[in-house]
Amino acid sequence: MLEKIGQINSVVNAFVWGRGMLVIFLGVGMLFTLRTGFFQFKGWKVWMGDTLGALFHDRRVRKAQDHQSISQFQSFCTALAATLGTGNITGVATAIVTGGPGAVFWMWVSAFLGMMTIYAENVLGIKYRYKNSEGAWVGGAMVYMERGLGAKWLAVFFSIFCLCASFGMGNMTQANAIAKGLKATLKIPEQFTGMALMVLVAVVILGGVQRVAMVAEKIVPFMAAFYILGGLLVIVIHYERIPETFLWIFGEAFGLRAVGGGVAGYGVKMAMKMGISRGVFSNEAGLGSSVMAHAASDVSCPQIQGMWGMAEVFIDTIVVCTITALVILTSGVYDPQRCISNIADGVENIDGTTLTGNAFATVFPNGDKFLAISIALFAFATIIGWAYFGERTAAYLFGEHAVFPYKLIYILLLLPGSVLAPKLVWELSDTFNGLMAIPNLAALILLHGEVIHMAKEYKRNRK
Template sequence: MNSFNDLLLFLDSLLGSSPWFPYVLLGVGIFFTIYLKFPQIRYFKHAWRVVTGKYDKPDAEGDTNHFQALSTALSGTVGTGNIGGVALALSIGGPAALFWMWMTAFFGMTTKFVEVTLSHKYRVKAEDGTMSGGPMYYMDRRLNMKWLAVLFAVATVISSFGTGSLPQINNIAQSMNDSFGIEHMVTGGVLAILLAMVILGGIKRIAYITSRVVPLMAALYIIGALAVIFYNIENLVPSFVSVFQDAFTGSAATGGFVGAAFAYAFTKGVNRGLFSNEAGQGSAPIAHAAARAKEPVSEGMVSILEPFIDTIIICTLTGMVILSSGAWHEKHENEFQRSDMIILAGEYDQNKQEDFDEIARYLNAQTNEVKLYQGEIQVKDGLAVSEGFTILNSRSFAENVVFLLPGEHVYNGKLNVIDGQLKNKEIVVKGDSLIHSASLTTEAFTRGYFGESGKYIVTIGLLLFAFSTAIAWSYYGDRAMTYLLGARSVMPYRVIYVAGFFWASFADTSLIWTLAAVAIVVMTLPNLLGIMLLRKEMKETVDEYWVNFEKDNKKEG
């Protein structure tokens, strides 16, 4: 698994974590925002009217209404990205990462408007009579670029696992274990059965379930978040200030957090923003293609609301909970994931400024002078007695490290270390370090009016958020399979999807997040290329919509 994770990290360094990708993603959003004259602001009020059904046409084709399409798309975006993803971004990039999540969302509102409109315009009726759409259809039917459509559809299938299935259940299982002590495999098994029962019903059952679950889970989570924010109200303004203050300089070191350079915070913020709201990824257009609407632009209007609700509201609440509680820069006792832990050659003291700065530069990829440890570690009664190394976990100095055998038995003997990685797979490593993902959010939610009970809000919220995301992404994947291999391929895909969902419940957390990061970018790039090629048509389609809208209003008047 370590080798596979290394491969994924290498691919991620060339794609999502590369210096060029955030500029491409934001650049497309900025271009369309200017090109279409800030539709996320001008059409915002109109979008709310559309989603309430004010302009519905009774003879429009489709499988769902506007609200159900929005709920399905939101269920695909409001998931672990809002709980675990925000926490991961802040633990890596500090407060500055949240600012770049906001920027991704603001310009992403326009990007989503464009991709949903174009995809809805070129949707088709599938063999089973349901509507099927998504970027692969405009790439094929309008651009005549079959190869690009196939690339996108294949990437969608991969991303349905990397975005929708694997990281969702991984975070659910971790949270259920933290809160209730339920074994990861038990959680995965029960939810895999429930997932199979829902997705076999197709888009109508999915839309029915999500339209009821999404409002409930949002309300529950918002109440819990506000309980923490108001409890720590004196930290709210400083938290907001730190987000803007660090936006163009990077986040300074504080507590156990070693600091994040601007490039690091910028890249992680944009990436987590994309994972959260999926603007530009091309996933939401697949859900919106099922909506009953004669005018593609009207469904594009509805999609403007998604990044706003998902990132600007829900992710901001999560960010303020984590920042105002102070949990993000404090060390907590935890079990170290192997892909979070690294062993360095030499003894570095976090209390010595020179050593602290050197490790900070290393973690921000600003130096090559720090070397990985090679050799053996002698352990007696669970404690390392040999010298010459330093253990880092979750980008922080690890403290009070204990080496254990399964069953909490202390280890005695030698441990082999190659390229900074512990090779004794059966060894459990525990200690104090920073934490990230759902574990960090769970800890932060205990620091409010609900006290320790706050963690149950995260657990239940994560269960609903992430499970609904897995449901929505199963639909995205089966529409992609329908395009690639026809309706007969859908059932085998669903079986594999459910099996992968179960497996990920007990797999390595960081490995899952890295896979998700790679899958997202592989899906996003073809979609961004496609909508840029259709920029003129998009503008003409919007202009035509308003002409027809005014005509219809005059007739009704």
């Protein structure tokens, strides 16, 4: 039975993460980039100043005015908590191993275009959200599909895919990454990690979105700074390799990998595929998931929350994923010939965690422990962030009375996720992530005129 499920999943996965879908991901991002006049580049002072820059002069950004809502910064941290995960570490390493250093360039491309995709998602998310009987905001990709397009059936499909992804990608796989890492480095039994996670996650998510946001607001800046500073130290120690690393990245992004006077590797196509897919996997731009966190903000201007989404993708991929890539490539632990040989021999699922751990170990005596702690922080944040996404889709599908049972199931799944080796769960979750994108990208294309109109209106008003 499991083998049959795996075979069916492989076929579906090949479609949702195939060349055609990756082109659509880039195409939607390019559509909004062109129609907004390359806003992520030309308007960087605007979106940076109205989001992260506003933290220093506008108290309203940090403090919600409505007790049923969360602040702009809290919604940003909650969304970033869900996106900053194992994909920023092991995902980047896997992209480099499979697609070569050129994959990093295409990851940047997908991120810069994805900044405008997620801008559109959040603008629509704020525009079409509404308050429920308790006075709390209800929003997300499923809401703008229903209220903006009048396509309830599309919203239902999206919600089902998101609900399934929350149990897999948001829960079991992250718990497994934490448990395996702590067992390998600190010798902590996996079942102890699983039970501890159940308690910690229960304390957070049973307190509602306000508690999730409060924890995210505290943990996300700390864990990001912890990892970034550690990564920068490794890069600075190997500073003499920085120029050749960037030449390596740009060279392989447009040409074939030269090895021993001949040509080996996978060239531009594989670099593009791995870079774009891992970039989307990391920042989730186009999937529509993080809209639910942004929709809970007390912001009154949809365009402002759209720009918070841009900052989210920028930090997730342009900053954190780039740090991981440069740590691996400047440290000298990446061996192209060895990676090509392994893949050619049919070896799959090359351990990106080991590769990244070896890179940190070139500077830190206990590089594996530093990485295990980083992964634990990132994965825990992902677990609590995705719990809210799953909760909102469960409420959309079955009503608010389904939220508490959903949370109980979510908490209980952390233990088997920690103990088991859920290879199939990883693969299914990856598929559900991709399936979420199909209805969401369709909705963005059909509603893009509204986004562009609102973007132009904001520019006029700001001037």
